[in-house]
Amino acid sequence: MDIKKLKPVFFIASILMAVIGTTLYMGSYFSGLLFILAAVVLFLAYKWLESGTAALLGLIKAGAQALMVPVFGIAIAIVLGALVMLASNYDPVESYRALFYGAFVQNWHVSVLNAAPLMFTGLSVALAFHAGLFNIGAEGQYYIGAMAATFLGLNLNLPPFLSLILIFVIAGMLASAWNIVPAILKVRTGAHEVITTMMLAHTARYLSPIFIRAHGGDPSTSDHAYVTDQLPEANWLPRFRSFLPEANYRLHVGILIGIAMALLVYYLLYHTRIGFEIRAVGQNKDAARAQGISIGKNIMMALLLAGFLAGLAGVNQVVGLDHKLYENLSAGYGWNGISVALLASSHPIGVIFTALLWGALDAGGQYMARVTDTSNSIVEIIKGIILFLVVAKYIYAYLGNRIRRYRRRKQEAAEGAA
Amino acid sequence: MSAPQDTKQVILETKDIVKQFPRVLANNDVNITLHEGEILSLLGENGAGKSTLMNVLYGLYTPTSGKILLNGQEVQFNSPKDAIDLGLGMVHQHFMLLDPFTVTENIILGSEPGKRGTIDYKQARREVKEISEKYNLKIDPDAPIETLSVGLQQRVEILKALYRRAKILILDEPTAVLTPQEVDELFEVIRDLRNSGVSVIIITHKLEEVMAISDRVYILRGGEVVGERNTSDTDKTDLANLMVGREVVLTVEKEDKQAGDTPILTIEDLRVLNLKNFPAIDGLSLDVKPGEIVGIAGVDGNGQTELAEALMGLLSVDSGKITHLGDDITHMGTKELIGRSISYVPSDRHRFGLILPMTIGENIMLGYHDRKPYVRGIQLNYKYINSHAEELVEAYDIRTPDVQNPAEKLSGGNQQKVILARELSREPTFLLVSQPTRGLDVGAIEYIHKQILAMRDRNVAILLISLELEEIFALSDRIEVLYEGKIVKEFDPKKTSHKEVGYYMTGGKE
């Protein structure tokens, strides 16, 4: 029998292994990793069947190349971070040990809890980038998503899964509606989305105290200050504990939804005509228009999808982790989503990993601050350096492109008009 | 008037010039000599290394190795200033003039007469006048640059070099921006300069210009000098073969063909406003019949862009009517137009033709990405996209390792072939081609012209917009002269001349 016929089997098996591995990993690192490794091997086999040895090697090479800049950036950032610690009289060895132990072993569940919302906001910003748009206001869409989820979670009384699905869909749609005005302004008047989404982000953020007061929050009492009522348990996201006894009790399945969403966004961008149009508009809107692609429609589409994704981050926090909405409890997931997207060079699969890295650095930093004297702000410094070094790559690439384009234009004008 | 060749003294000489850029060997052991009072051409395709060599001579680039001899003495230029001091002048393709300033101010800029930071404007003005009279380069010394035509601006650049006492003048593709009339005037000026003892190097990739103006020519290919000829001993075919490195057909054979009777496309009294709300197309009427190539001749900026964009639904029509196969398409969107067998090869292929970071396959699909079999439901069918692209890569001789290669990795000629492959394979009834060979080599031009003529043979109605008269004459069955947004004259290419068409292109009246 032709082994090529087995291609889809390999693909599906690989995805299955990945899901199982990721899930198990929340409880037991060993078995989880084993499954994830199996998934990688199966995926490589699938690729090999699909396109042969040369293409597979090319893929691995391209992957390694893509990883080079971030890995390099992280390594340098760690070294520079050590220098900063030395300069400020902290012990870098002890601090880093605590940081990594906290991030990847002791408090891995915190890393994951941090990463889930970052995945959604990172995807939101990344998707908008593909259309050439900067959804800097993801923070606002996050708040709308969170408020909507709280409202629905408090009021919906349906069979558990049905209400959860409704919460995700409706709250996501409301968050996406938050981007309608910026989208219309962009299409109609060219108003820059950086300004409009940013302004609406602040608006959304300052709507939240009003919303909280209306749903249980009462600053005059101490037991119910600045927080809404709690969602009924039926509307909570399932937790890993319920089927993996070793898992931390707070760990919920939001991370799996995040990963699934990343795969979905990847599929959308690279395998559908909708994504193709978005990328075409983002990369060259004049050429896209000349081939009949509507720029306005795609700006609209990208900003609405971005709003939807950022909104899911808020939903995830409310139905997954907090089960209520706190005032002033913003970890800046919207803003950090920008870093996560940049770091992944807007690749949806890359976002999974950069979100985990960012989440892990935060979790590790907290742990480090608790068990050593080293201040948590070191982590912020390291994050800043990583981002700078990795984004600097885009600066080089951007400059390189500019120079190339300029040269080409010059050369072409020189040779061409003749 | 020119003196016999052999008695002339060598004024400038390069010895084994090598210029290595990070990835390109742009000049490889280039030896050329320039005699006093001669007009020397440097002929070569895009990227042959002509500009690089001149920039080395002018002190803009330092050669990797090799020597420059001026009057037999080795010289080293660390910057253009050194070159200028020793009597070299260069007119770049892009003029380096300051718009709001006057002619005199621009000419003296950088070497102003006067003492201690003051400028003796009167003296400057007098000197400029003197030089312009001496070399017979008429110009108003007080005119602001922005009020001058491109031809006159070029004249200012030349004066600027002469003001600095240039004995050697380098002109990099000077005719690229000029109308046929202006080219004639420039050539007059160059001959006058030679007769007053200035040596001129003129860079070009146009064969007829080499033949028209120069005494001698070096042919460059791939960074090397592949030939040297006295213009009197050579012809265009010889030069083209040297330049391309194989036998090329300069003017593709065009058979007579009877166009169909019913026009495929009709434009009636079209008016199109440009972005500044100015009527860029103002009362234009035209029709194109099946199996006919209608060539729009005109100087750039007379409405070519607006005409093309209005036809393709990219710019809205103010008034008038466009009909395609009997249907009114005046206000139809681009997508619909593409859907009704109208194809478009835009003049700016990087901006409007291709999405450079996308693959060849994706670029070929672009525009048809929402129809079967490119897409099933919403899912793109990459298997078909790529295999279809492979067929076209084969059929249109696109040089690329594979169809997953991003378009930006291709050479200009191959990029244009991708666009042609996309547009021609869609079996258009009407084909709009704008500047199809801009910036391309003789070899690629030959290929593209053949493809366009093949479409004509298949009874496609073709509207060709080109700034190049050569191209208009080579392809058109009918020439329409576009001037200030109107068709001012129609010609049968067999019964007219470049001169006559050029006359109407610049607004000549009957």
Ligand SMILES: Nc1ncnc2c1ncn2[C@@H]1O[C@H](COP(=O)(O)OP(=O)(O)O)[C@@H](O)[C@H]1O
């Ligand atoms: N500054 C530069 N850096 C790198 N490569 C260059 C540079 N300038 C020109 N080149 C390359 O050198 C070659 C010769 O270019 P050029 O001298 O401009 O050719 P020409 O003027 O004959 O068209 C081309 O391949 C071009 O891409």
Ligand SMILES: [Mg+2]
């Ligand atoms: Mg050049």
